[in-house]
Amino acid sequence: MTSPPFAAPATEAGPTPAPRRTRRRYAVVGTGHRARLYTDAMTGEHADVADLVALCDTNPVRLAFHTERARRAGADVPAGYDAHDVGRMLDEVRPDVVVVSSPDRMHAEHVAAALHHGADVVVEKPLTIDAAGMYTILAAARTSGRQVTVAHNYRYAPRNAALRQVVADGRIGDVVSVHFEWLLDTAHGADYFRRWHRDKATSGGLLVHKASHHFDLVGWWTQDVPESVYARGGLRFYGEAAGDGGPRYALDLAADPELASLYAGDAATDGYRRDRDPFSPGATIEDTLSLLVGYRSGASMTYSLTAHSPWEGYRVAINGTRGRAELDVVERCHTTEGLPGARPDDGASACCEVRRGGGRLVVQEHWGRAVEVPLVGSAGHGEGDAAMLHDVLRDHLPPSEGGPVADPLGRRAGVVDGLRAVAVGVAGNRSLATGQVVPVASLGIPL
Ligand SMILES: NC(=O)c1ccc[n+]([C@@H]2O[C@H](COP(=O)([O-])OP(=O)(O)OC[C@H]3O[C@@H](n4cnc5c(N)ncnc54)[C@H](O)[C@@H]3O)[C@@H](O)[C@H]2O)c1
Structure with a gap:
């Protein structure tokens, strides 16, 4: 008679854990x-x-x-x-x-x-x-x-992370106010008036579509939550009332093979128009916006968005109880888009002593001299994308296997961050419509 097989001793390790999925x-x-x-x-x-x-x-x-x-x-x-x-x-x-x-x-x-x-x-x-x-x-x-x-990729741009680090380190103390100006030039800004973004019911207007990036940055830099919004603004530059912008605002889809493949010919048979005239009728979004935003801590923000500037970039100043931080970024010194003979790198080569490209972060504590914080990386618009993709596409892996390392700056934005970012624009749109200060709580969403 053959002896029965031995059962595995109870002291041995339990069932083999399922292999972790790497894909x-x-x-x-x-x-x-x-x-x-x-x-x-x-x-x-x-x-x-x-x-x-x-x-x-x-x-x-x-x-x-x-x-x-x-x-x-x-x-x-x-x-x-x-x-x-x-x-x-x-x-x-x-x-x-x-x-x-x-x-x-x-x-x-x-x-x-x-x-x-x-x-x-x-x-x-x-x-x-x-x-x-x-x-x-x-x-x-x-x-x-x-x-x-x-996908709030702006958090991943090194210059924006450097400002978050300055605030997190307490170098300017508790934040009491923010002054933030964002400029889109007449190449980038006009593009929002050529396609679906020009329809407020589709994009929420630039206060939602574009400025949600900026309101997310402010919430992240200051770790604060918006409470009230007052907005003024309108369509002051593009749109039919402004008249004809001329041929320099015409987009030649055929000149860019990728744009042509995505939006021209058969791709346009569903009615998708990528190359509308920014000055044609039908634009329902604003190109000029100013906001006063109150935050839970008592801090306030003045914010301005201009979508028709001769140069592109932003300026933010954060005032705290110990001092002030200022981040100035020139993403494009001037644009030649639409001018005869223009080349794609004209904006960069147009930087000069008067308008220098790149970013500058300065911190000044009370009674102290101004100190420049060194910045790494370029000032480009999509600079944070690669780091964000690494974070997002590899987050199921441990750092030892190429997954993201712990991020003390908390750059990954979740659903509450996304809600807080759009809440300012949604409340701002209500303020534009009513002329009133709009409490963010009136949106009925717990933040
Ligand atoms: N973070 C950034 O820097 C950044 C930059 C560009 C765009 N975006 C965002 O990416 C999104 C797409 O922008 P885009 O520039 O690629 O626009 P797009 O118009 O080129 O692409 C949108 C696509 O969605 C398709 N579409 C329309 N209705 C659809 C539906 N009901 N179901 C499925 N698909 C539908 C369209 O045909 C089109 O191909 C927007 O939300 C925009 O805000 C973010």
């Missing part, structure tokens, strides 16, 4: 220009940890554009879905993470659908455009328990 499966909803950042990263630099399994868009040409890029990068060809089939896509593909890079108006619907299907979400800024969208997203995040990351 995650991604779907991207909204496959326009911005989506390329993610699809390229998933099929390129981060292809060792990411599988791009599905794409979803209203427009088959833009879907095909991204599918072809993935194929050329040597990745498996992702499944393509029409926008009407986003639910079916989530059922069939069951992605781990959904990247939402559709027009702002659609974010709430797409984020909520992904969360309810059990996926985590990376959503482009702005998180959403109105109070109803804020409610939809917060409710879905709470009931699903899934993670929402808002």
Whole structure:
């Protein structure tokens, strides 16, 4: 008689833990220009940890554009879905993470659908455009328990992180006020008046679409929460009332092969117009905005956005109980876009003694001399993207296996950060409409 096999002694280690997954499966909803950042990263630099399994868009040409890029990068060809089939896509593909890079108006619907299907979400800024969208997203995040990351890439730009570090180190004491001015030049600023952004119901206007970046930075720099907003502004430069901007504002899609593939010819048959005249009728957003924002701590912010400046960049000053920090950034010294013979690098070469490019961070404590804080990196608009992608696409891995290291500055923005950032713009839009100071609490969303 053969003896029965021995049972494993009780003292031995328990069942072998399931191997940790090193790869995650991604779907991207909204496959326009911005989506390329993610699809390229998933099929390129981060292809060792990411599988791009599905794409979803209203427009088959833009879907095909991204599918072809993935194929050329040597990745498996992702499944393509029409926008009407986003639910079916989530059922069939069951992605781990959904990247939402559709027009702002659609974010709430797409984020909520992904969360309810059990996926985590990376959503482009702005998180959403109105109070109803804020409610939809917060409710879905709470009931699903899934993670929402808002792609606030400006936090990852080294100069902005340096200012956060100055405040976190207590060098200027407790923050009492912020003065923040953002300038978009007549190349970048005009672009918001050529496409869907010009429609407030689709983008929330620049107070939501663009300034949510800036309000997020202020909340992060100061670790404060907005409480009240008073806004003034209007369409003062672009739009039909301003008259004809002339040929220099015309966008030649054919001159840029990528823009042409995404938005011209057959890609435009769905009515998507990428190259409207910024001075044509129909723009319902503002190009000139001023705000006074009150924060929970008692601090206040004066903020201004100009979308028709001759140079591009920003100036922020933070006053504290111990001193003051000033960050000045020139992203483009002047623009020649539309002028005969203009070259893409003209803006950089136009920097001079009068207008120098780059960033400068100065801290001055009371009774002390001004001290310049050295900054690394360039002043470019998308500079934080690479660091953000690393953080977002590798966060399931420990640092020893290439995952993100602990970040004492807390740059990763979650759902509450995203809600706080858009709350200022949503309340600001109400203030523009009513002429009144708008309490952020009146939006009905706990922040
Ligand atoms: N953080 C940044 O620096 C940055 C820069 C650019 C854009 N963005 C954000 O990225 C998002 C996309 O911007 P973009 O410039 O790529 O715009 P885009 O118009 O080029 O792309 C949007 C895509 O969504 C598609 N779409 C429209 N309705 C849809 C629907 N119902 N379902 C699925 N797809 C739909 C469009 O056909 C288009 O292909 C916006 O929210 C924008 O704010 C962020």
